[in-house]
Amino acid sequence: MTFGSSDKVLSAVLASLSDQDKIELLNGDGLWRTKANYDLNIPEIVMTDGAHGVRYSITQMENGGDERGSLRDFLAIVNQTAQGRGNATVGLTRPATCFPNGNLLGCSWDVDLARDLGAALAAECQHFGIHLLLGPGINIRRTPLAGRSYEYYSEDPVLTGDLAAGFIDGLQENGVGAALKHFACNNSEIERTTMSSDVEPRALREIYLAGFERAIRKSRPWTVMSSYNRINGEQASASPGLLTAILRDEWGYDGVVLSDWHGIKDRPASLLAGNDLDMPESRRRREDALAAIADGTLPRHVVDRSVVRVLRLIEKAKAGERPGSTCDFERHHLLARRAALESIVLLKNHEAALPLDTASPSEILVVGREALEPSIQGSGSATTNPTRVDGPLEEIVRHAGQNVRVRHLEGPLDADDRAGIEATVAAALEADSVIVFAGTPSDGDGEASDRRDLRLASGQDPLITRLVESGRRVVVVLTMPDAVEMPWIDGVHAVLASFFPGQGGGQAIAAILFGEANPSGKLSVTFPRKLGDVPGIHSYPGENGRHAYSEGIFVGYRSYDLREIEPLFPFGHGLSFTRFEYEDLVLDAEEVGAGRSVNVSLTVRNAGTREGREIVQLYLAPHRPGLRRPPRELKGFAKVALEPGQTCRVELRLEPRDFLHFDAASGGWCLDAEGFRVEVGASSRDIRLTRTLRCIVDSRPRRRLTTDTQPKYLLENPQAVAAVSKLLSTRLAISEDEAVRVLELTRTWFLGVHQALSWYIGDDLSVDEFQALLDRVNGDAHDAPSESAR
Incomplete structure (x- = not known):
């Protein structure tokens, strides 16, 4: 076989394979x-x-092993807690660059940066002889408690999909395949292989599948990984509606679907559904x-x-490999620093407390x-053994210079360590500034475990309160993970939010603290004031x-806006050491209709005194929509770099799909x-400029009619009015105009239309006969799809 083999060649290969050969090809060999x-x-x-880093386990990759040993190694990886969240703890793992995790990279809002990280990871994959990197993970961060939030980019599918597309392009343009995961609704680690994510069709399409659809349309990943969980009662790895009807038939995806590790429970059902590659090896x-x-229940075709599909994947992978490749780990470390710098979020900066002054003698x-021991990454199967780690304290000392004395205390051990808290406060009274490094507990989150609450590790909240x-x-x-x-x-x-910043995070934090770099990250999720404010927490x-x-x-943010709840920090929020002004918003249309796009442009001005980067966010707010919609939704964004006084014309585009909602009926x-x-703004709660568009609707979606439908809804359907009035005309021996007037008399009835009409024409109109008439009005095209296909 060679890359680009013709269908004829593949048919010949296929004919040469026995059933045993084929099934082995569709199953892993080891892990x-x-x-x-x-x-x-x-x-x-x-x-x-x-x-966020290539995890190459020498013991698993090079030493072989039986299936039982592979399973043991796999479970050890998944269940690790990664002490200090800094180093891989299982087996001998080759050092590789640990880049910022998805939770921080999402705050960059920078597609080009995501592409650069993808390219760097491809170089390291080539160096290690890896053909397929299992990422990016793009599940929606529905709740901040979710154990794998640190892997995912955002609570919004537009930002998620665009960053994923950039990452995938960087990876695959350099000969290494991506595995877009976890498809779909892997939003909690609790009972993740058995729990059913019960999602209404509209939310499934508009929120949880939209990021996947966007990434696939823009970047064509070589593989998509199915998730562990069930969706509306059906195992995701064996859902024909998800893996075939939506992914392949509707979206046109032609790559390989592979399972999450041991995520398939019924292998024949998964193949019938469209799950091609079963990983890892499983004899059963x-x-x-x-x-x-x-027995004929699994057809050979x-x-x-x-x-x-798997043969095509192998062809692409082998065509892209670069034997003997080396990579520049030092350059990648610098990229890890840059990525952290571009992503860390300055949440608060009262009275310009930052950057810290190094010109005058002081003590920090x-x-x-x-x-000393930074948490650079989350724990679980994605944990990377970093090539090096920039220590925050060491970097602070280096950046502080000779005028600033830096001291360090570990602080209290837990909330009961009152002596430790008071000793820290006493030391703080001798300092000009106090920098507190705080984080979440390392033993309650990560793969296979959700967080229990939104609190910091024990003792940190009371310590910060006493220091204040x-x-x-x-x-x-x-x-923190979220x-x-x-x-x-x-x-x-x-307050600086560094999430899990990767191995270059220490240098990036110090550079921002002392003003050598201007922060430009913005939140990709909403920060609630308390856990009870989180949408859907009552059913979690x-x-x-x-x-x-x-x-x-x-x-x-859709929920916070709807409920008019003030968040701690809104989606899209992030401060800078400079100030940006927005001017002259222009649309190239005054109205929008089916299939139409709208070009949006505006001017952004750096009105401050230092260079900076601004993230311009484009939102769409519907006026009197047919179905209930969020007050605003993100539809585009751009990140621009500006010198003091410089202006830039930013151009964005609203595509036809941006104006639509999914109608389950x-x-x-x-x-x-x-x-x-x-709306154009600096965050979802900081809208700077607005313009309005009229909407031209050629035809509105019509609800499916039944005998129990209230008459007012039938009267909204001209085809139904014509059909029913014709029936009334025949039964009552009146004109069709008179029949329409009779039908109008039922408009305010709260009972079903059949019962309402029976008042006028008697009981000789059977329910079945009337429903048959309505079915002809509904038409076959309005048959409701199955739950799994929605």
Whole structure:
């Protein structure tokens, strides 16, 4: 086989394979390889985790091992806690660059940066002989408690999809495949292989699938990974509606679908659904597939279809490999620093507390173990053994210079360590500024475990509160997987959110603290004031194996805006050491209709005194939509760099899809609103400029009619009015105009239309006869799709 083999060549290969050969090709060989067939010149390809760093385990990649040993190694990886969240703890793992995790990279809002990281990871994959990197992970950060929030970019599908597309392009343009994961609704780690994510069709399409659809349309990943969980009662890895009807038939995806590791429970069902590659190796699942072929329940053409997809994947992977490649780990470390610099968010900066002054003699007290042993990444299968780690304390000392004395205390051990808290406060009274490094507990989150609350590690909240009471200038640097509560926020002077910043985070934090770099990150999620404000928290984490996504489409900022709840920090928020002004918003149209796009442009001015980068956010707010919609939704963004006094014309585009909502009744995307307000802002709660668009709707989606439909809804359907009035005309021996007037008399009835009409024409109109008439009005095109296909 060679890359680009013709269908004829592939057919010949297929004909040469036995059923056993085919099923082996569709199952892993150990933990990280596909099965080779050297007799037919079919090589294996190698894959590994993860999206923020290449995890190459020597013990697993090079030493082989049986299936039982592979499972033991896999479980050890998944269940690790990664002490200090800094180093891989399982087996011998080759050092690789640990870049900022998805939770921080999302705050960059920088597609070009995501592409650069993808390219760097591709170079390291080539160096290690890896063909497929298992990422990016792009599940929506529906709740900040979710254990794998640190892997994912955002609560918004537009930002998520665009960053993923950039990352995938950087990876695949350099010969290494991506595995877009976890498809879909992997939003909690609690009972993740059995819990059903129960999501209404509209929320599934507009929120949880939209990021995948956007990334696939823009970047065509080589593979998509199915998730562990069930969706509306059906295993995601065996859902024909998800993996075939939506992913392939509707979106046109033609790549390989592979399972999450041991995520398939019924191998024949998964193949029928469109899940091609079963990872890792499993003798039982191979035997189940062969038995299904033998008894005819698994047709050979289904197996052959998956085999061809896997063969195509192997061709691309082998064509892209660069044997003997080396990579520049030092350059990648500098990229890790830059990525952290571009992404860290300055949440608060009261009275310009930052940057810290180094010109005059002063003393800084640095508090917290995180300054010595930073949490650079989350724990689980994506954990990377970093090539080096920039220590925050060391970098602070280096950046502070000779005029500033820096001292360090680890601080209290926990909330009961009152002596430790008071000793820290006493030391703070001798300092001009206090920098507190704080974070979340390392033993309650990560893969296979959600957080229990939004609090910092024990002792940190009372410590910060006491430091505020002491009257010192307090700066807090946070490392965490997602949002945290900040009961002390009103008293501190500044807060930096570094999430999990990767191995270059220490240098990036110090550079921002001392003003050598201007922060430009903005939040990709909303920070609530308390856990009770989180959308859908009343139904989290589910009961009896089912988790209702009770907030529907109102995820993240959409819900805070709808409920008019003031968040701690809004989606899109982030401060700078300079100031930006927005001017002259122009649209190239005054109205929008079906299939139409709108170009948006504005001027951004750096009105401050230093260079900076601004993230311009484009939102759309519907006016009187047909179905209830969020007050505003992100539709585009751009990041621009400006010198003091410089202006830049920013151009954005609203695509036809941006104006649509998903209508579950019709099973499609619909344009239905009186108009839209185009909003441009610095965050979802800082809208600077607005313009309005009229909306021209050719036809509105119609609800499916039944005998119990209230008459007023039938009267909204001209086709139904014509059909029913004709029936009334015949039954009552009146004109059709008179029949329409009779029908109008039922408009205010709260009972069903059949019962209302029976008042006028008697009981001789059967329910079945009337429903048959309505079915003809509804038409076959309005048949409701199955739950799994929505």
